[in-house]
Amino acid sequence: MKFDNDRIKIDGIDKKIIRYLMQDARKPILEIARKIGISGAAIHQRLRKLETSGLMSGSKFVINPKVLGYTTMAYIGIFLDKAMSNPKAVKELEKIPEVLECHYTTGNWSILIKVLCKDNEHLMHVLNKEIQQIQGVSRTETFISLNQQIDRQIQI
Amino acid sequence: MKFDNDRIKIDGIDKKIIRYLMQDARKPILEIARKIGISGAAIHQRLRKLETSGLMSGSKFVINPKVLGYTTMAYIGIFLDKAMSNPKAVKELEKIPEVLECHYTTGNWSILIKVLCKDNEHLMHVLNKEIQQIQGVSRTETFISLNQQIDRQIQI
DNA sequence: GTTGAAACACGGAACCC
């Protein structure tokens, strides 16, 4: 990736704006303007600057998977055969909707993924019928998240 | 957590609305209305229903940590002494801003965390000077993410 | 940085099917 600037100047006002929008992306800009004490147009200009700089890469509506019945989160370390081309495995993992994250990692495994399933049975299915079926996957290690205590973005 | 309904009915229109807002929380509702082909007020009503149901738990502005120089992501498995009360360790982890996620997990470790650092030196500091200093932490295993290939929410 | 103004979006009320 390439950005306009690898060194972006962010002053205290920028930080305040970002902090407000990081916790609620739909917060009206005018409301933030009133709280900070500058005009809405000024915030608008700063936001445009932050967007073109690449720092703000968009906004997401966060949904609560528990309401949909997704209560079982797990991390799975995947061992791949040496012969297997890793990108091919990632392409297959991408097709599995339960896979939320996928990392190439140092250490024991080739790949570490995060999956979200409805229950243990669902997880079992994803493991045996989806992940283990991918060509090149030799072995997996599963760590079920019993309870997620922290979930946040980097602080500004 | 308790919700109005554990079984929420979500029809095709709801799904479309959610999908639009999941990729851009600031997308104007009227714009979505035009694309779907119903009135803005109808979308507004559906959104209120989805919000009270607990499914939409808010919106977040996503920032790109790379622009701030945070390029090293890692997962760290933490072994805790049996004597240690885990919640106390989590409280200490919460104070470390580089810690983005924290899970109690099944398997080898007591806790699995995700950290985001500027570089390996920074990660080293967090490991040795922050995490290892927490009372009850006996040993850690670190897996550096060389490349994150997938990062998404659950599909609707 | 500000103001001002036009265009637009939001969110309620009243209503229809």
Added chain:
DNA sequence: GGGTTCCGTGTTTCAAC
């Protein structure tokens, strides 16, 4: 229950200062 239109209020997004 859903959907619609109408409308006052508030917000976004310009340009000009």
